[in-house]
Amino acid sequence: MIDTAKVFQALGDATRRDMVERLTDAPLSVSKLAEPYAMSLTAVGQHLAILEAAGLITTQKTGRVRTCALAQPGLDTLADWLAARRSPWAQKLDALGDMLDEP
Amino acid sequence: MIDTAKVFQALGDATRRDMVERLTDAPLSVSKLAEPYAMSLTAVGQHLAILEAAGLITTQKTGRVRTCALAQPGLDTLADWLAARRSPWAQKLDALGDMLDEP
DNA sequence: TGAACACTAAAGTTTTAACTTGACTATTAT
DNA sequence: ATAATAGTCAAGTTAAAACTTTAGTGTTCA
Numbered sequence: 001m002i003d004t005a006k007v008f009q010a011l012g013d014a015t016r017r018d019m020v021e022r023l024t025d026a027p028l029s030v031s032k033l034a035e036p037y038a039m040s041l042t043a044v045g046q047h048l049a050i051l052e053a054a055g056l057i058t059t060q061k062t063g064r065v066r067t068c069a070l071a072q073p074g075l076d077t078l079a080d081w082l083a084a085r086r087s088p089w090a091q092k093l094d095a096l097g098d099m100l101d102e103p
Numbered sequence: 104m105i106d107t108a109k110v111f112q113a114l115g116d117a118t119r120r121d122m123v124e125r126l127t128d129a130p131l132s133v134s135k136l137a138e139p140y141a142m143s144l145t146a147v148g149q150h151l152a153i154l155e156a157a158g159l160i161t162t163q164k165t166g167r168v169r170t171c172a173l174a175q176p177g178l179d180t181l182a183d184w185l186a187a188r189r190s191p192w193a194q195k196l197d198a199l200g201d202m203l204d205e206p
Numbered sequence: 207t208g209a210a211c212a213c214t215a216a217a218g219t220t221t222t223a224a225c226t227t228g229a230c231t232a233t234t235a236t
Numbered sequence: 237a238t239a240a241t242a243g244t245c246a247a248g249t250t251a252a253a254a255c256t257t258t259a260g261t262g263t264t265c266a
Contacts, residue, residue, distance in 0.1 A: 005117055005120070008111065008114045008120060011111045012112050012114070012115020013115075014108055015254090017111060020188070021188075029213095030212075030213065031212065039255065039256085040255070040256060040257085041212080041214090042213090042214075042215085042255080045214065045215095046254080046255080061212095063263055063264075064211065064212045064263040065212065065263090070188065072189075075188055078181075078185055079185055082178060082182055085173065085178055087204050089204055093196050093199060096196060100192050116223090118224090133242075134242065134243085143226060143227085144243070145225080145226070145227085145243090145245085146224070166233055166234075167231095167232065167233040167234070167241065167243065168241095168243085169243070
């Protein structure tokens with residue numbers, strides 16, 4: 001399980017949150033991911049490292065292109081934290097959801 | 104609905120997240136809430152203002168004591184954001200949970 | 207083989223957020 | 237009335253993130 005602090009800190013930044021949102025639709029290369037932002041590619045790479053450490057994305061390099069995709073572990077950490085703070089009903093349903101998600 | 108940015112930014116700080124976690128159990132005064140932290144009351148007050156703006160807590164002053172309690176709107180914002188990024192199964196169950204939560 | 211491409215590493219700068227200090231208000235207790 | 241409590245305001249400091257620049261690696265294309 002991913003550290004809660006890393007997940008919330010990662011999503012606390014607007015650029016990183018936007019990256020995760022864009023990856024919800026489809027995987028993207030670092031360059032494509034960087035396009036909308038007015039910052040260097042280096043800065044984008046730093047953001048991606050933080051997102052990856054938080055288990056929110058996975059990346060793999062093929063040739064010279066690194067492809068980034070949304071990852072579950074970070075989202076699961078977030079879901080667990082949330083469940084502990086919501087109504088008993090929501091908690092039970094979240095637990096059921098986790099059960100049904102398993103392979 | 105609360106702004107997503109405010110909620111994530113609020114929970115991105117370890118002290119604020121700890122405050123929310125402690126308020127999950129029971130409401131607390133500003134002083135009681137401040138006790139475990141090695142920082143001024145002023146700093147605690149600043150954190151509380153951010154949490155309140157994010158809809159994660161509500162506060163009300165009675166006499167000279169301000170009591171802080173966990174609030175739903177911020178958590179709901181978080182739940183909605185999460186639901187959009189998790190598996191279809193988890194999404195359906197979250198929606199069902201929201202339905203059953205209603206009065 | 208050489209040039210353009212897609213990134214990456216190290217180190218420094220800038221910007222933002224957290225926290226402090228000192229002074230102050232309103233409420234409760236003596 | 238006085239003093240202690242509980243919190244607040246404004247302004248400044250400090251510490252942590254975000255971002256840049258420069259230089260470099262490995263990969264693909266002409």
